[in-house]
Amino acid sequence: GENVEQHPSTLSVQEGDSAVIKCTYSDSASNYFPWYKQELGKRPQLIIDIRSNVGEKKDQRIAVTLNKTAKHFSLHITETQPEDSAVYFCAATSNSGGGADGLTFGKGTHLIIQP
Amino acid sequence: DSGVTQTPKHLITATGQRVTLRCSPRSGDLSVYWYQQSLDQGLQFLIQYYNGEERAKGNILERFSAQQFPDLHSELNLSSLELGDSALYFCASSVEPLRDSEQFFGPGTRLTVL
Numbered sequence: 001g002e003n004v005e006q007h008p009s010t011l012s013v014q015e016g017d018s019a020v021i022k023c024t025y026s027d028s029a030s031n032y033f034p035w036y037k038q039e040l041g042k043r044p045q046l047i048i049d050i051r052s053n054v055g056e057k058k059d060q061r062i063a064v065t066l067n068k069t070a071k072h073f074s075l076h077i078t079e080t081q082p083e084d085s086a087v088y089f090c091a092a093t094s095n096s097g098g099g100a101d102g103l104t105f106g107k108g109t110h111l112i113i114q115p
Numbered sequence: 116d117s118g119v120t121q122t123p124k125h126l127i128t129a130t131g132q133r134v135t136l137r138c139s140p141r142s143g144d145l146s147v148y149w150y151q152q153s154l155d156q157g158l159q160f161l162i163q164y165y166n167g168e169e170r171a172k173g174n175i176l177e178r179f180s181a182q183q184f185p186d187l188h189s190e191l192n193l194s195s196l197e198l199g200d201s202a203l204y205f206c207a208s209s210v211e212p213l214r215d216s217e218q219f220f221g222p223g224t225r226l227t228v229l
Contacts, residue, residue, distance in 0.1 A: 034217070034218075036220075042222070042223075043117065043205060043220040043221060043222050043223055044158070044205070044220045045117075045220070046217060046218070046219065049217065089158060102148055102150075102160025102161075102162075102163055102171055102173045103148075103150075103158075103160060103218065104160065105157055105158040105159075106157075107157045108157065108158075
């Protein structure tokens with residue numbers, strides 16, 4: 001099955017600076033990589049996703065890059081704001097073996113924006 | 116608001132008991148997924164249903180079972196509960212069962228086993 005590693009576990013940046021979170025995956029068959037933001041006690045919310053036929057995707061201050069050869073993908077947040085403080089999860093889907101379509105999540109990154 | 120609803124919000128019960136968690140997917144979504152979130156295990160995929168049929172199984176214990184009804188709502192049944200089952204249980208839904216379908220999460224049910 002799929003295994004997703006996420007780093008760092010905690011990231012503290014000054015307001016206005018950029019933040020980068022990195023993930024690696026194990027299953028070369030994975031082709032969908034979403035990123036979720038979760039505030040304390042709330043549901044994970046999809047913020048951006050990328051498919052394996054694309055190398056980069058941008059949505060305002062958020063961008064995701066994918067390197068299929070190296071099997072890693074990254075989330076980039078520019079001009080960070082206090083409301084960006086949350087836990088961010090990367091995920092990947094693998095359709096290997098029995099055809100599981102559930103997401104495999106990384107352990108999460110607690111992003112702290114310092115004022 | 117994602118459009119996915121879950122009840123109850125909180126559930127407190129004792130070891131050995133059985134509980135049922137309920138999920139209603141977004142209007143038009145045929146696929147329902149169940150996830151467990153705990154501090155030590157993180158977010159883990161449990162099981163998926165699509166249009167009433169079991170589609171995929173993840174790290175779901177034998178003590179747990181689920182089903183999806185004709186009106187597409189789903190229930191997750193947890194039995195012989197243990198302290199370690201205390202967690203947030205999320206339901207998510209998507210239009211299709213495909214691996215690159217966007218999944219929208221419900222607000223979750225917080226289960227506490229005492």
